[in-house]
Amino acid sequence: MAKPMTKTELVTQLSEEMGTDKKTASTALDAITKVITDAVSAGGAVTLPGVGKIYCRERPERMVRNPATGEQIKKDADKVVKMTIAKALKDSVNG
Incomplete structure (x- = not known):
């Protein structure tokens, strides 16, 4: 089984796919995580x-x-x- 991807590796790959810097990719990932967490916590x-x-x-x-x-x-x-x-x-x- 492959080693799980870390957040740093995910942000690096995301920034490459988006064509932006790592800070923007990290902010986008954090925002997506927050939206998912809030929705699921509310029962959705x-x-x-x-x-x-x-x-x-x-x-x-x-x-x-x-x-x-x-x-x-x-x-x-x-x-x-x-x-x-x-x-x-x-x-x-x-x-």
């Missing part, structure tokens, strides 16, 4: 064309098991962020 969803859909899903209260002791514990309801990958991205990876 964000679709990134060609990449996928990021959304928040509520999980109900449930019983879980402590693997060390085997004890059953009641876990409160919570929310989890999910991402559905776009077919175009899947196809580009597999084909």
